[in-house]
Amino acid sequence: MAIANKNIIFVAGLGGIGFDTSREIVKSGPKNLVILDRIDNPAAIAELKALNPKVTVTFYPYDVTVPVAETTKLLKTIFDKLKTVDLLINGAGILDDYQIERTIAVNFTGTVNTTTAIMAFWDKRKGGPGGVIANICSVTGFNAIYQVPVYSASKAAALSFTNSLAKLAPITGVTAYSINPGITKTTLVHKFNSWLDVEPRVAELLLEHPTQTSLECAQNFVKAIEANQNGAIWKLDLGTLEAIEWTKHWDSHI
Numbered sequence: 001m002a003i004a005n006k007n008i009i010f011v012a013g014l015g016g017i018g019f020d021t022s023r024e025i026v027k028s029g030p031k032n033l034v035i036l037d038r039i040d041n042p043a044a045i046a047e048l049k050a051l052n053p054k055v056t057v058t059f060y061p062y063d064v065t066v067p068v069a070e071t072t073k074l075l076k077t078i079f080d081k082l083k084t085v086d087l088l089i090n091g092a093g094i095l096d097d098y099q100i101e102r103t104i105a106v107n108f109t110g111t112v113n114t115t116t117a118i119m120a121f122w123d124k125r126k127g128g129p130g131g132v133i134a135n136i137c138s139v140t141g142f143n144a145i146y147q148v149p150v151y152s153a154s155k156a157a158a159l160s161f162t163n164s165l166a167k168l169a170p171i172t173g174v175t176a177y178s179i180n181p182g183i184t185k186t187t188l189v190h191k192f193n194s195w196l197d198v199e200p201r202v203a204e205l206l207l208e209h210p211t212q213t214s215l216e217c218a219q220n221f222v223k224a225i226e227a228n229q230n231g232a233i234w235k236l237d238l239g240t241l242e243a244i245e246w247t248k249h250w251d252s253h254i
């Protein structure tokens, strides 16, 4: 998908990975970039607007843990204004294995509910135009950081959901792919709680190994958007972009 002249909704577009990715998206000249985020940062929005005045950047406060009906109401406001939306990026995530329910609510249920809400506007079975969903999951969805089992499982769940969305594209007209960053230097990763304190030094130990910058991640994120490959499982690790092959161990045959 060429980003130029498209309408993009970016949930969590103001976070560490999110804001650098928003910058790279704006540089590619979409018609509209609509950022939904829990954090309000007018200075960041102003910076995006200044980066490319041809792009209409708008912000709406949004918490992915709200009921689907509330999300639908917000999306209706956006669709009434834009008429069409080409890409939804779901990027909200927290990393704190003390917060078990909230981790699942934000990282998994939030992604599912936001996706479910936009289907009402896109589903070709209802005469919709279809659309594209990019879900930010994680390499921990492939193989866990087992000291944060709740976070890792929430990302595995989001990855599995995204893989199913892609398989359902012939029915819904909505394609999907996952964005799976490796360890990327943002505030999320500086210090976080392990589950039941099984490893109080988990962040410190992880950060002893090579990482990538959020800019490297963002630049590869845009390449994945441009590739627009339904069902792709993109690994964005150590400054590289790789579409990984998912190992099949069982087939439903339906």
Ligand SMILES: NC(=O)c1ccc[n+]([C@@H]2O[C@H](COP(=O)([O-])OP(=O)(O)OC[C@H]3O[C@@H](n4cnc5c(N)ncnc54)[C@H](O)[C@@H]3O)[C@@H](O)[C@H]2O)c1
Pocket (backbone or CB within 6 Å): 011, 012, 013, 014, 015, 016, 017, 018, 036, 037, 038, 039, 062, 063, 064, 065, 091, 092, 093, 094, 106, 136, 137, 138, 139, 180, 181, 182, 183, 184, 185, 186, 187, 188, 189
């Ligand atoms: N940094 C990494 O190493 C890494 C690796 C793989 C995946 N990820 C994922 O990338 C995404 C961004 O992470 P980051 O490292 O930039 O961290 P970050 O903390 O800077 O960004 C998290 C983003 O999610 C938003 N968010 C959190 N709770 C929300 C809620 N309830 N409703 C709406 N938005 C909410 C925050 O406002 C922020 O924009 C997350 O999903 C994270 O799990 C990060």
Ligand SMILES: CCCCCCO
Pocket (backbone or CB within 6 Å): 095, 137, 138, 139, 140, 145, 155, 181, 182, 183, 184, 189, 190, 203, 206, 207
């Ligand atoms: C430093 C640990 C970062 C974990 C986030 C991976 O999704």
